[in-house]
Amino acid sequence: MSYFLFDEFYQVSAKEWKQKIQFDLKGADYNETLVWESNEGIKVKPFYHKDDTKFLPIVTSKKKYSICQSIFISDVKVANFLAKDALKRGANSIEFEAHADFDINQLLDQLLNSGDTKDNVQIYFKLNFLSESFLIRLIEKCEDLSIFLNVDLIGNLAKTGNWFRNKKEDYSILENILKKATSNVSVLSVDAGLYQNAGADIIQQVAYALGHGNEYLNTIASNTKQIVNTISFQFAIGGNYFFEIAKLRAFGYLWQLLTEEYDVNIKAELFVKPSLRNKTLYDSNVNMLRTTTECMSAILGGADVISNVSYDSLYHKKNEFGERIARNQLLILQEESYFKEVSQVAEGSYYIESLTKEIAEKALQLFKNIEKSGGFLSQFEAGTIQRKIEQSAAKEQQQIDKEEIILLGSNKYSNVDERMKSELELYPFVKIKPRKTEIRPIITKRLAEKVEQERISQE
Numbered sequence: 015m016s017y018f019l020f021d022e023f024y025q026v027s028a029k030e031w032k033q034k035i036q037f038d039l040k041g042a043d044y045n046e047t048l049v050w051e052s053n054e055g056i057k058v059k060p061f062y063h064k065d066d067t068k069f070l071p072i073v074t075s076k077k078k079y080s081i082c083q084s085i086f087i088s089d090v091k092v093a094n095f096l097a098k099d100a101l102k103r104g105a106n107s108i109e110f111e112a113h114a115d116f117d118i119n120q121l122l123d124q125l126l127n128s129g130d131t132k133d134n135v136q137i138y139f140k141l142n143f144l145s146e147s148f149l150i151r152l153i154e155k156c157e158d159l160s161i162f163l164n165v166d167l168i169g170n171l172a173k174t175g176n177w178f179r180n181k182k183e184d185y186s187i188l189e190n191i192l193k194k195a196t197s198n199v200s201v202l203s204v205d206a207g208l209y210q211n212a213g214a215d216i217i218q219q220v221a222y223a224l225g226h227g228n229e230y231l232n233t234i235a236s237n238t239k240q241i242v243n244t245i246s247f248q249f250a251i252g253g254n255y256f257f258e259i260a261k262l263r264a265f266g267y268l269w270q271l272l273t274e275e276y277d278v279n280i281k282a283e284l285f286v287k288p289s290l291r292n293k294t295l296y297d298s299n300v301n302m303l304r305t306t307t308e309c310m311s312a313i314l315g316g317a318d319v320i321s322n323v324s325y326d327s328l329y330h331k332k333n334e335f336g337e338r339i340a341r342n343q344l345l346i347l348q349e350e351s352y353f354k355e356v357s358q359v360a361e362g363s364y365y366i367e368s369l370t371k372e373i374a375e376k377a378l379q380l381f382k383n384i385e386k387s388g389g390f391l392s393q394f395e396a397g398t399i400q401r402k403i404e405q406s407a408a409k410e411q412q413q414i415d416k417e418e419i420i421l422l423g424s425n426k427y428s429n430v431d432e433r434m435k436s437e438l439e440l441y442p443f444v445k446i447k448p449r450k451t452e453i454r455p456i457i458t459k460r461l462a463e464k465v466e467q468e469r470i471s472q473e
Contacts, residue, residue: 028066029065035048054373056372064364067364070367070370073270074263078354081348082320083341084321085100085108085111093110107137109140111139115143118156125137146190156199162244164202166204171452175452175454176452188201192237197243202230204245207289210251216258219261220268220373224265225390225393227269228385231273243280243281244283246283247285250290256369259314260315260370262284263315264370267370268378284312288305288323292461292462293323293327295328295442313353320344324336329440330437331440411461
């Protein structure tokens with residue numbers, strides 16, 4: 015047949031659909047009954063139509079996402095073994111986290127399997143310290159690897175309230191590292207996941223990631239000797255499935271606009287993890303369901319790298335079972351659910367395209383307001399960013415307390431016979447250590463902590 019199947023059907027306009035819905039409502043108000051408003055101020059309609067959908071020119075990666083295994087370096091030999099094991103079991107990138115320098119040769123010893131190259135295996139470092147000499151050694155030792163150093167001076171300031179040393183010295187070290195970096199090395203990163211895990215809404219997350227990254231673009235622009243091809247943006251994905259897809263797409267679009275203003279071609283590498291904010295201590299198996307949908311949002315939103323979190327990571331030390339299940343969730347999506355075969359699958363969805371456009375417009379306006387007020391770092395040092403996040407977090411917590419937002423097993427449908435006190439290998443609640451800081455840090459906190467603490471006290 016040469017004719018198109020849908021040509022047999024009558025074309026129904028958006029206006030006609032709405033008239034039909036209003037007729038079926040039998041006098042009930044359309045907006046009050048069917049339109050709901052998100053915390054971001056986005057009004058979600060009951061249906062979307064091509065008549066009122068405008069498409070943004072979004073360019074997303076056509077390559078399949080990488081599965082990343084995150085490993086904390088407490089023992090270098092153990093970390094090396096775990097990395098090799100993960101690469102054999104389906105991971106194709108590794109994130110090493112460390113609080114102090116380590117033996118680089120021992121960590122990277124025979125890390126790649128035969129047939130692996132720097133083009134299909136990436137190594138990410140999450141270093142909670144800043145050492146120029148160590149970073150230079152790392153660059154020199156990793157000439158045959160594709161590595162991401164993930165230096166984020168502002169992210170450390172946001173998380174701890176202090177610079178590593180002081181602002182001038184930190185930026186001086188950063189500039190020296192950028193000059194030393196070779197083509198296989200990405201130096202800079204932006205920890206936008208911190209904002210999500212502290213309670214920022216989606217508009218804030220996109221705008222703050224953009225403002226945070228813009229501070230580094232200013233640094234790069236001021237020094238023509240620095241060549242930067244990629245900045246790694248680390249996002250946390252929550253449970254609002256379609257909004258989270260649109261969040262990543264909107265950020266990618268805005269980052270492209272911003273780099274065009276600087277006349278540079280700097281790729282935003284999207285390194286994504288599921289949020290910890292909505293994870294629960296009780297009925298923790300449900301966390302596997304949460305992280306699965308969150309990983310799906312990350313994939314459909316265009317994530318380059320995804321590192322899943324274990325269902326029991328809140329209260330158990332890292333263990334083989336939890337890490338394997340977390341990795342296998344991504345492998346199932348990739349191999350059994352055929353997500354590796356799809357590319358730009360969200361394009362053309364009227365709902366997602368509309369969300370993407372509205373998130374992008376609202377985030378861009380917030381970003382412009384921040385820049386008019388002195389820039390992201392200036393607003394952060396003044397405490398404005400922290401205050402806005404705290405207001406958003408308080409609103410969301412109130413919705414949890416009123417059961418307007420549901421966390422299964424915690425504030426609804428809880429298993430009253432479940433006991434968790436004896437299971438705690440890690441302290442699962444927010445830790446605040448009194449210390450002197452230059453600015454007020456951003457504190458991450460889970461939504462279920464209040465009800466969990468009440469339940470544990472009664473066990």
